[in-house]
Amino acid sequence: MHNPFETDLDKNAANYVPLTPLSFLTRTAYVYPGHTAWIHGARRATYREFQQRCRALASALSQRGIGPGKTVAVMATNIPAHLEAHYGVAMAGGVLNSINTRLDAAAVAFILDHGEAQVVIIDRELAPVMKKALAEASVKPFVIDIDDPAAGDAAMIGSIEYEAFLQEGDPDFDWQMPADEWQAIALNYTSGTTGNPKGVVYHHRGAYLNAIGNAMSWGLSHNPVYLWTLPMFHCNGWCFPWTITAYGGTHVCLRKVDPVAIYESIADNEVTHFCGAPTVLNMLINAPAEAKARMRSGVKAMTAGAAPPAAIIQAMEDMGMSITHTYGLTETYGPSVVCSWHAEWDELDISERAALKARQGVRYPVLEGLQVMDPETMKPVPSDGETMGEIMFRGNVVMKGYLKNPSTTDKSLADGWFHSGDLGVVHPDGYVQIKDRSKDIIISGGENISTLEVEGVLYQHPDILEAAVVAKPDPHWGETPCAFVTLKPGATTTAEEIIEFTRGRLAKFKCPKHVVFSELPKTSTGKIQKFVLREQAQSV
């Protein structure tokens, strides 16, 4: 067919370059070489220095054989070396595998072997668990210690310290752009509540796009100051190592999520943005008054992992902070859904606003499709806020797939959609709301009970700090709801009083039959580990 627009108009080196977030660092270091790239306690680096350190890292890694398809595992808190690995590893052509810092040695060993780690970069504080993991693992990677001043005095286990390793590299290393934007940039293991964790593979194209998607969804402008409250190992810090750099921002490091340290850093470094699960926000709200006294107004928080309860939204607003609620999974580069706010909603009262903001929302502009569907028929559910289906994602910020796991990849990406395993509804205005994980839903007497709905009511109780509801096997009903709650400091109440409280607010079959007072077990990312509670519930 005659089509002059497809004739003599091919791709060439002038008009086609693979998308990669590495390009953001190159630009920002060029435009703002003297601007502060990262702050870590008393240390800071300009963008000129940050880029040179990343290039030196890439150079040194190249000399150790890292290139396309080769894995560099990093297990570290939110410190500069971890941030630099987000650039240096990919500049060498390699794949960054950022490991959850709270895993035990067996899990780490599995990951090192499955990811075929050739280099390991380890935070001194975490050296003991890594030492055990390395003893168990089959791979024999080259190990680099990060001797961070605040990392304690555990014995170092590697062949070289990180700063010395950088000295091996060339700070002007002429690194090459990826040959293809589909090339892998990162490997992130899902927390895997059952069986072995799965290795989610990201490509340069997706990392580039979701880095921008964060900014578009949050309304980010020039030179933000971003506090690293969110673990960098979690979906590559939700792609924020790349987002903040693209916008010429400053990364403020933080070894540990501690409310006093957070308030101090916000005040001292004039922080403008941070991310965290609602549990982190809760911790900030419940911090000592003297810590909160220096709070700056206008700070923006992005939260995900659970819907922020009304009380948290209100308390944050009272401190002059605004919250953006996002949602995503490891398989979608972290958040790729946002509860896009409508200006007219500002007029509503707090309970209405909280109800709207509790919804996961709509796709990021860089995600191409978000649907709630019946997984059998792949038909969308009606937008009635009632009918549950599985939340499905489509687009360039959906993973390449699971490493060395084609059958699960195929199942997960079947029919042109990523099957999230999350159950949700679509409201009449098109906003998606999660009702539960497929595996968390309680089926009692044939009725579905959303544990999130029951938890939402428990969070309204004035004495409850945190709550989680799981299924408890029941000979008559099949399953019944069992609540685990943590009370606020000084609060006293009874299981009976709490159950009575829910009676006025929920259909009777949804009310907890049992209430257990305890600390809630959490993943490293602040998510409550319901599989642990489900086991405990069996013996309640």
Added chain:
Amino acid sequence: MHNPFETDLDKNAANYVPLTPLSFLTRTAYVYPGHTAWIHGARRATYREFQQRCRALASALSQRGIGPGKTVAVMATNIPAHLEAHYGVAMAGGVLNSINTRLDAAAVAFILDHGEAQVVIIDRELAPVMKKALAEASVKPFVIDIDDPAAGDAAMIGSIEYEAFLQEGDPDFDWQMPADEWQAIALNYTSGTTGNPKGVVYHHRGAYLNAIGNAMSWGLSHNPVYLWTLPMFHCNGWCFPWTITAYGGTHVCLRKVDPVAIYESIADNEVTHFCGAPTVLNMLINAPAEAKARMRSGVKAMTAGAAPPAAIIQAMEDMGMSITHTYGLTETYGPSVVCSWHAEWDELDISERAALKARQGVRYPVLEGLQVMDPETMKPVPSDGETMGEIMFRGNVVMKGYLKNPSTTDKSLADGWFHSGDLGVVHPDGYVQIKDRSKDIIISGGENISTLEVEGVLYQHPDILEAAVVAKPDPHWGETPCAFVTLKPGATTTAEEIIEFTRGRLAKFKCPKHVVFSELPKTSTGKIQKFVLREQAQSV
């Protein structure tokens, strides 16, 4: 080679979707269906309506045979139909050719034939020139009139009126995404100061990326209100039909750049952003005081096409407006270079700030490379602010090439860079500044004279409103600078006085030898037509 990251991890429908700005409209219509998409006088459309109109247009065009590789030419002012064509044509798979509204019939006829237009959509006001063009052209396109209420009463020339044509289409048309992001989305003819205009072809990928690049470079946030002072036919309105839609913004239409109408619209519609050449800003500054009285504070202007002089920056700031200076060419999707501002520059005085802001700057984050090079050796010039070279671009926001012109495409995109034809320098901080178009530079006694430098001095003269300098042939020197100036209303001065003024501020060989008082001929985009002046200068 063993590379598990390239094994069983292929593209599929779940994780790969071609990039296209059409996706932005789908999302915004979904998220903000009731938000105002466009305002045109008393008319307005919500995003629901806007999307339905675009889909109806796509549907009706499909029924008329428009699909991939088929051209729809539009010649219109900044009215809703023109905006809708930016979506509807591409949703049908076709290529939008938005024609400069100030061209004469012969030029339009050339473009219609060269672009092989199959459909023409014509603003009633411009019907007379289009009628002549169609009589001259070989193609026989289907013609649609836009009977805009403010378009005057020229005879309509088409087969159907635009609104009736929309009625032929299905507002729920199930349009298809482009099969490939490299597919053509638009065709824009360069103004072509010599010879026939060249047809620059854009693809979906580039349009998507530069739409985002605008927002990143301008710090755009949610729901901007954008006034259409910039012609939509100019590089597809610098990609802003897509940018503003991506951010859920409101497009405020404007048939004609008139300062009183602009101030009224800014006040009435609470405009937050607009674009325009410095001549447009100048027009605003010199508007009657009563028009300026209702000016809102905080409005942001993006300017390109020439450096904004200090007086303009100062006057805009005094009215509470801030200016972002960008630069680009038709071949780079409009602006793809920005004078990225440094917060610390705010402390400088106005002349220093103006000198910094006069520079074209650095690449957009979505442009991959910007260099000033010796076009012979392709070696970058030193960053000394002195050595001139040709400004070169590389990246995904460089055109596919020129339509049906492989030799010029190859020359223009040779050696992996787009050769802009603009001459510039690189300052020690890496910012690029244009010194001249290759063809505008004056060579006098073997010395290069930047006409922009001479004009910059003329603009400092208190009586001069506008100035342009061109080469005048000289038997002794080869060429000498000849200045054309327009004085401010009521001002009187002499050629001698002006030449004397420049003597104190420029090397003697750079001072104009002749000064001519006249109106300056301009292109439709506000650029001064130096080729006209060069002809006039021969007989001065």
